[in-house]
Amino acid sequence: xxxxxxxxxxxxxxxxxxxxxxxxxxxxxxxxxxxxxxxxxxxxxxxxxxxxxxxxxxxxxxxxxxxxxxxxxxxxxxxxxxxxxxxxxxxxxxxxxxxxxxxxxxxxxxxxxxxxxxxxxxxxxxxxxxxxxxxxxxxxxxxxxxxxxxxxxxxxxxxxxxxxxxxxxxxxxxxxxxxxxxxxxxxxxxxxxxxxxxxxxxxxxxxxxxxxxxxxxxxxxxxxxxxxxxxxxxxxxxxxxxxxxxxxxxxxxxxxxxxxxxxxxxxxxxxxxxxxxxxxxxxxxxxxxxxxxxxxxxxxxxxxxxxxxxxxxxxxxxxxxxxxxxxxxxxxxxxxxxxxxxxxxxxxxxxxx
Numbered sequence: 001x002x003x004x005x006x007x008x009x010x011x012x013x014x015x016x017x018x019x020x021x022x023x024x025x026x027x028x029x030x031x032x033x034x035x036x037x038x039x040x041x042x043x044x045x046x047x048x049x050x051x052x053x054x055x056x057x058x059x060x061x062x063x064x065x066x067x068x069x070x071x072x073x074x075x076x077x078x079x080x081x082x083x084x085x086x087x088x089x090x091x092x093x094x095x096x097x098x099x100x101x102x103x104x105x106x107x108x109x110x111x112x113x114x115x116x117x118x119x120x121x122x123x124x125x126x127x128x129x130x131x132x133x134x135x136x137x138x139x140x141x142x143x144x145x146x147x148x149x150x151x152x153x154x155x156x157x158x159x160x161x162x163x164x165x166x167x168x169x170x171x172x173x174x175x176x177x178x179x180x181x182x183x184x185x186x187x188x189x190x191x192x193x194x195x196x197x198x199x200x201x202x203x204x205x206x207x208x209x210x211x212x213x214x215x216x217x218x219x220x221x222x223x224x225x226x227x228x229x230x231x232x233x234x235x236x237x238x239x240x241x242x243x244x245x246x247x248x249x250x251x252x253x254x255x256x257x258x259x260x261x262x263x264x265x266x267x268x269x270x271x272x273x274x275x276x277x278x279x280x281x282x283x284x285x286x287x288x289x290x291x292x293x294x295x296x297x298x299x300x301x302x303x304x305x306x307x308x309x310x311x312x313x314x315x316x317x318x319x320x321x322x323x324x325x326x327x328x329x330x331x332x333x334x335x336x337x338x339x340x341x342x343x344x345x346x347x348x349x350x351x352x353x
Contacts, residue, residue: 030069031146036061037157039164044154050075054082056138062168063138064157068146070094070129076142083108083140085133093142096129100229102236109134109244111172111233114226115179116186117149123189125219127226130179132172134244139168141175149182150175169249176234177256183227183263187270190219194273201277205284213277220271227267231260298353302343306336 034053035044038061047053056063070076073094080090089110092098100113111132119126128148133140153174156163163174197212237245238253245253313322313332322328347353 030067030072030075032075033066033068035064035066035154035157037164038062039160042158042160042164044158050078053079057083057135059137061137062164062171064141064168064171065138066141066143066150068143068148070096070142070144079140083133083135083138085140089133093131096144098129100226100233102233102240104236104240104242106242107135109172109237109240109242111176111237113176113179113230113233115143115149116182116223116226117147118185118189125186125189125222127222132175134168134172136244137168139171139175149178153178166249167246169245170252172237173249173252173256177252177259180230180256180259180263184259186223187263187266190216190223190270191266194270194277198273198277198280201280201284205281205288210278210281213274213281216274216277217271220267220274223267224271227260227263231257231264234260294352298347302340305339305343309336309339 032047032050032053033044034047034056035042036056036059037043041061053065056065065079067076067079070093076090076094079085080087084107086105089103089105092110092112098112102112103110109132111134113130113132115128115130117126117128118124128144130144131142133142153163153171156174163170193216197209197216200206200212201209234253234257238250238257309332313320322331325331344353
């Protein structure tokens, strides 16, 4: 697990709508992919110049323009001007710490959410800021980095599936549905970690277990901030009066809403389990301490009467009858051994050992 901490991308004093990345203008490379289709036609290409995207704004086909990388503010600004995107919306696109939300700006809808993936052999959770601009015949998607979870959607478009019969609203549903489906994979991975850690706490809790609990709690907080607001986003898309969301798409959005609620319920259950793990850890430490104290107490209890006997016969009195007796030494040993055996028998009868 990585620490989910982001830099604040806004510098104090900047005017509203100023496009910056972490407070500065940058010109890092971006990758732009265009998929244009209708029921009988399909084309997919990667464009080098941002101007190559402009002709698709007024076509009769559905166009999905995907921008990987938010580092080049100039490219984002030029796309925003051509597609008449408000500067404040462009600022939200570049604000990677933005809370998931949906805004209706009449000519287009703006949807912002978090895309979660499991990366690397250790299955580290990666959260990525994702923005969608839904127009009448186009959809713009903005991602932080190259690589996403949308390959199944692309395959469905290539194979003349149902998606090619619908507009950008259905395409946006398909993308959001793919993101939510990956939430289930992340939650399933966390469930496995919680079960392993729970077993570790019960059988052999160590100081590193507390660090694992703390890491899981931070991950849960990060997921909760990413997933909880999505319920409002889907509900807003479903109930919006905008003509950009067709009535035929609303039933699919309701299905995604149900999936989001299911993810949230599972996440809350895991949060409760992780919160209870601290009590399990402390209880385990107390149990171990009690076992140690129990053993030490039993040992001390056994040796107290032996110490008393040894102390009595260690006194330097001149006239002690047993000292002069030929078998006094063996008698004292017999008494001490008998006392030990009697005490052990008593402890076992009481099930203390």
